[in-house]
Amino acid sequence: MASQRLLLLCLAGLVFVSEAGPVGESKCPLMVKVLDAVRGSPAVDVAVQVFKKAADETWEPFASGKTSEFGELHGLTTTDKFVEGVYRVVLDTKSYWKALGISPFHEYAEVVFTANDSGQRKYTIAALLSPYSYSTTALVSTPKA
Numbered sequence: 141m142a143s144q145r146l147l148l149l150c151l152a153g154l155v156f157v158s159e160a161g162p163v164g165e166s167k168c169p170l171m172v173k174v175l176d177a178v179r180g181s182p183a184v185d186v187a188v189q190v191f192k193k194a195a196d197e198t199w200e201p202f203a204s205g206k207t208s209e210f211g212e213l214h215g216l217t218t219t220d221k222f223v224e225g226v227y228r229v230v231l232d233t234k235s236y237w238k239a240l241g242i243s244p245f246h247e248y249a250e251v252v253f254t255a256n257d258s259g260q261r262k263y264t265i266a267a268l269l270s271p272y273s274y275s276t277t278a279l280v281s282t283p284k285a
Contacts, residue, residue: 182211
């Protein structure tokens with residue numbers, strides 16, 4: 141129990157540090173950060189897909205990409221396109237672990253959340269991966285004018 145709390149605290153700290161990143165960093169309203177708990181490093185080249193829930197309750201493709209050498213994916217959308225709604229972020233964890241020669245338990249990790257229901261916000265979705273578990277957290281902030 142204590143180790144799980146420490147793990148979540150570390151993950152939250154990493155998200156905070158990435159948010160405080162370098163001047164001139166992308167102001168994209170949705171950013172994904174993925175960390176590899178086994179190697180203690182950013183998870184590079186993790187495929188990310190983002191879907192938006194449609195009026196008929198189906199999931200429509202919204203954006204996609206792969207994490208960078210820093211385990212981050214910026215530029216998924218713009219403030220104008222990232223409107224109020226329910227979104228689903230899917231991380232292809234199976235392909236990531238298979239590329240490292242590890243057979244994982246999960247096919248993917250996903251986060252489903254409501255965005256911008258209280259006005260425009262900036263979202264950082266963070267995931268900490270291991271072959272048999274994953275943990276997610278989010279940092280939601282109001283953009284600076």
